[in-house]
Amino acid sequence: MPIYLMSERTRSVTIPSQALALSITGSVAEAVLNVHAAADQPVVRSSSQRSVLPIVIGPLVVSVRPARGDFFGPDTVVQLAIGPDTADGVDPVQVVFEPVDVSGDSDVELATLTPTGTRIEIAVSAVADRPLNPLGTAARAAARKVVGRRSELSSHAVVIAVDASASMRSAFSNGSVSAAADIVVGVADAVGITDVSAVLVAEKPVPVPTEPAGTLADSLRNVEPRWSAGARWSTIAGNGARTVVCTDFPTQTLRQRFPVIAISNDPRLETDCAVLRPPRPGADAAAEVLSQPAVLERIAISLVRGLM
Structure with missing residues (x-):
């Protein structure tokens, strides 16, 4: 047979x-x-x-x-x-x-x-998805509610520009930054983009090295930023990739220039950017957002608009 x-x-x-x-x-x-x-x-x-x-x-x-x-x-x-x-x-x-x-x-x-x-x-017509971790998989599914399933891969790349200001220490330590990376990777995959990398933005962008066996979220979880007094966002312009900014202080100018994931408890920011609330003390950031499908869907929809 x-x-x-x-x-x-x-x-x-x-x-x-x-x-x-x-x-x-x-x-x-x-x-x-x-x-x-x-x-x-x-x-x-x-x-x-x-x-x-x-x-x-x-x-x-x-x-x-x-x-x-x-x-x-x-x-x-x-x-x-x-x-x-x-x-x-x-x-x-x-x-x-x-x-x-x-x-x-x-x-x-x-x-x-x-x-x-x-x-x-x-x-x-439909092939198996490339494997992602649970939060990336859930973000991809949430994004597909907007864009549907796409079989063609995109030639575009995405760079996550992560604020390396000292105020972001807690966002790194509580897992919010790595969770944001998982979400971006999942949403990017839904729109056909598989080339996703990250840079730390202080005085100038510093690429985040990745290990072949690890994920981008793993790399951001283990990276040791050189903290600065502020991020110079003007240094990330013109790199040829679609840039998503991850910061705890998304100015209006920044939100107008880039799709943003704001690590914040301020609901007012949700009008024009994705908002990822910090986890409760001792809680895992990825698990926390996974337990709130409506929140993840709002974040995914906001990012889809910026990546399409």
């Missing part, structure tokens, strides 16, 4: 024309399998998670949508499989797709089927 595993590396295969069964597994209670095709395409739906195509007449799209509500909830992972409707054939072909995390999405196209003579071309 030939088995094809569809992924980023194997984006399409062709199989003999035959009656096909399409099914999803995983978080199936939260998902409904859809087949989008011309009116004359026969589709036999045996359940919300399984459909049969007695014949493939023309191009069609296979997708999933939430069973309840407008968006998939957190940790919703589905896996598509396509194979013969019966086991009577000799050496039947099975096409298995990588599991896809659809959290935060509303309607996700998984695959396309296109008849070509006596064969059917099956192509991947």
Whole structure:
């Protein structure tokens, strides 16, 4: 039995024309399998998670949508499989797709089927996400509620310009800065940007070194800034990347020039920048914002506007 595993590396295969069964597994209670095709395409739906195509007449799209509500909830992972409707054939072909995390999405196209003579071309539409840590994954899902799922990568880069003023000591020590980095990485990934780095801004920008096995948040958690009396934001202009500023003192001029994550308890700042409140004493900043999905969604939406 030939088995094809569809992924980023194997984006399409062709199989003999035959009656096909399409099914999803995983978080199936939260998902409904859809087949989008011309009116004359026969589709036999045996359940919300399984459909049969007695014949493939023309191009069609296979997708999933939430069973309840407008968006998939957190940790919703589905896996598509396509194979013969019966086991009577000799050496039947099975096409298995990588599991896809659809959290935060509303309607996700998984695959396309296109008849070509006596064969059917099956192509991947949604590939598995690159792994992020829990806060980055949640931020990506929150951003997708705004931008949807994007399959093309962007050539742009993002630089997080972190204020290295002495007043930011607590933001580094309580984990707020590393949490902000996780959020930016997740939101950037949602809009197709995977090149995210950081600089510490004092008299001039100082790149934050990263380890191959670590994350940007890890690097910011372990970095030892040379504290200054203030950040010279004029030094970060013209670097060719999209800059996100992380500071505890976002001036109006700064908010007008850059997307900003403000480490602050001032709700007035939420009108024109993302606000990440410092955690309670002894609490973990990442865990704290993860426990407040509405807050994370507000931050993600604000950043999306600045990165698009």
